[in-house]
Amino acid sequence: MSAQPLPTLAEAGRKIAAGELSPVALTEAAFARAEALNPKLDAFIEITAARARAAASRAEKEIAGGRRRGPLHGIPYGLKDIYDAAGLRTTAHSRLLLDNIATADAETTARLEAAGMILIGKLATHEFATGGPAFDLPFPPARNPWNTAHFTGGSSSGSGAAVAAGILPLAMGSDTGGSIRLPAAYCGTVGLKPTYGRVSRRGVAPLCYTLDTTGPLTWTVEDAALALQVLAGHDSLDPGSADVPVPDYCARLRDGVKGLRVGYCSAFNRDGEVDAEQTAALDQAAQALGHLGAEVTEVAIPPNAQFQAVARAISHSESFAIHAKDLRTRPELYARVTRERLMLGGFLTATQYVQAQRLRRILTRKVDALFETCDVLLTAIIPAAAPVLEETDDGPWRRQQPLASVFNVTGHPCMAQPCGFSKNGLPLSLQLVGRAFDEGTVLRAGHAYEQAAGWINNRPALATLS
Amino acid sequence: MPDDPHDEFAAAVRRAGVTIPPERWEQMREAYHGMQALLKVLDDPLAYEDEPMSMPRFDAGAKP
Numbered sequence: 001m002s003a004q005p006l007p008t009l010a011e012a013g014r015k016i017a018a019g020e021l022s023p024v025a026l027t028e029a030a031f032a033r034a035e036a037l038n039p040k041l042d043a044f045i046e047i048t049a050a051r052a053r054a055a056a057s058r059a060e061k062e063i064a065g066g067r068r069r070g071p072l073h074g075i076p077y078g079l080k081d082i083y084d085a086a087g088l089r090t091t092a093h094s095r096l097l098l099d100n101i102a103t104a105d106a107e108t109t110a111r112l113e114a115a116g117m118i119l120i121g122k123l124a125t126h127e128f129a130t131g132g133p134a135f136d137l138p139f140p141p142a143r144n145p146w147n148t149a150h151f152t153g154g155s156s157s158g159s160g161a162a163v164a165a166g167i168l169p170l171a172m173g174s175d176t177g178g179s180i181r182l183p184a185a186y187c188g189t190v191g192l193k194p195t196y197g198r199v200s201r202r203g204v205a206p207l208c209y210t211l212d213t214t215g216p217l218t219w220t221v222e223d224a225a226l227a228l229q230v231l232a233g234h235d236s237l238d239p240g241s242a243d244v245p246v247p248d249y250c251a252r253l254r255d256g257v258k259g260l261r262v263g264y265c266s267a268f269n270r271d272g273e274v275d276a277e278q279t280a281a282l283d284q285a286a287q288a289l290g291h292l293g294a295e296v297t298e299v300a301i302p303p304n305a306q307f308q309a310v311a312r313a314i315s316h317s318e319s320f321a322i323h324a325k326d327l328r329t330r331p332e333l334y335a336r337v338t339r340e341r342l343m344l345g346g347f348l349t350a351t352q353y354v355q356a357q358r359l360r361r362i363l364t365r366k367v368d369a370l371f372e373t374c375d376v377l378l379t380a381i382i383p384a385a386a387p388v389l390e391e392t393d394d395g396p397w398r399r400q401q402p403l404a405s406v407f408n409v410t411g412h413p414c415m416a417q418p419c420g421f422s423k424n425g426l427p428l429s430l431q432l433v434g435r436a437f438d439e440g441t442v443l444r445a446g447h448a449y450e451q452a453a454g455w456i457n458n459r460p461a462l463a464t465l466s
Numbered sequence: 467m468p469d470d471p472h473d474e475f476a477a478a479v480r481r482a483g484v485t486i487p488p489e490r491w492e493q494m495r496e497a498y499h500g501m502q503a504l505l506k507v508l509d510d511p512l513a514y515e516d517e518p519m520s521m522p523r524f525d526a527g528a529k530p
Contacts, residue, residue, distance in 0.1 A: 210519070306507055309505050312505065324482075327484050340490065343484050344494075346479075346482025347479070356505075358512050359508060359512065360519040395493060396494055397497035397500045
């Protein structure tokens with residue numbers, strides 16, 4: 001096994017540009033690490049070795065010939081297995097799609113491929129990006145690299161595990177109610193949910209049309225910026241895509257937070273029953289941002305109960321609409337937890353769905369108004385460090401993870417990143433939120449905090465994995 | 467499976483057209499009532515002009 005985690009996107013890009021690192025060697029390092037660690041982590045559903053080796057060889061020749069495509073050329077990445085990659089299976093971690101071969105790339109896949117990245121494999125997810133960790137599926141649930149007895153968070157579970165374990169510097173996730181940010185938080189990585197409409201969803205298995213977003217999980221904030229630079233942009237074939245100019249996300253990344261107005265949502269955190277350890281870590285992060293020159297003030301988000309009602313009514317209704325036929329005709333093919341959670345959407349009324357979409361607009365306006373006096377918001381994303389995998393809620397009515405869906409409801413960009421560790425050595429996390437389509441300020445604030453706090457210097461002690 | 471026509475949950479299951487095995491009926495009924503309790507806030511009155519979030523957009527940016 002490669003003794004060291006793969007370098008970050010930024011570091012690998014610099015070394016490749018300088019001729020100090022070969023895409024072929026980097027790809028082989030990813031394979032070696034995956035082969036050694038995946039049996040313990042179950043992060044991958046499929047490793048695409050032949051395809052990756054051919055792509056790495058091609059990249060190496062292009063770069064040697066002076067045709068380097070950009071900062072991500074020749075660097076490995078992975079896809080949550082709801083993203084299409086032409087010629088590969090997209091299973092959504094489900095028995096229903098075991099033979100589903102994609103005929104074209106998702107738009108996001110196509111953008112990463114055009115940037116010259118090397119697809120290493122397809123990654124575990126909660127079935128159809130919903131449900132929860134399940135043991136009655138064709139593939140096992142991913143495990144947390146910090147402690148394999150613990151939950152990765154989901155639904156982009158394999159993405160969080162693979163990035164945290166240093167197998168991949170970039171893995172794509174999707175986020176309908178926290179599914180990028182939760183595994184990022186529990187696995188101690190960065191997870192960026194862009195503004196709804198900023199990154200194409202075309203070619204990604206849908207869960208909820210009006211809430212689904214796609215985005216990257218990375219080890220650093222700078223890497224999230226580099227990935228977003230490639231991923232962001234209008235897609236006229238995605239009905240939810242927004243035609244909004246894409247700025248240079250790295251241009252102001254290092255501008256710091258002096259004078260930046262940070263709204264700290266501590267009442268929201270209490271509302272979400274955040275535990276003492278996580279609360280203390282958030283308080284310290286708020287203080288750290290203040291020490292860096294930000295103006296930190298308390299702000300109040302509308303009651304979480306309203307967001308929860310809106311998120312549940314919309315996500316359950318839309319996901320049932322997508323899965324109704326299969327739930328009626330072949331329900332036994334789903335994991336029990338997926339089946340039961342999806343079925344709940346069939347019990348909602350059209351009136352509840354419409355009322356939820358009406359209240360959603362009101363809540364979005366209220367959150368928009370907070371940005372008249374703030375540039376970013378600081379909130380909790382998880383109530384506590386990762387629970388034990390076997391103790392995660394597997395009932396039909398999910399009681400955990402009450403914090404994450406707020407900004408799916410409003411569509412604002414938000415990012416989870418590490419802010420400490422629990423007493424039992426598991427990552428704690430914070431969430432930064434920005435104005436619609438202002439991912440740049442979120443990344444700038446996150447980068448400043450990350451560099452000052454230094455949590456990224458801690459990797460899971462993989463040698464002690466049991 | 468309980469099939470009391472006056473049972474709100476049983477009616478919802480019939481309308482959804484799904485089948486719930488008897489051994490999971492009570493858990494699903496509890497989940498149903500938990501969800502309905504959470505969604506109660508959606509009954510709060512809204513103004514006529516409060517339109518839904520997901521309105522069709524016929525601008526240049528998207529193909530409906």
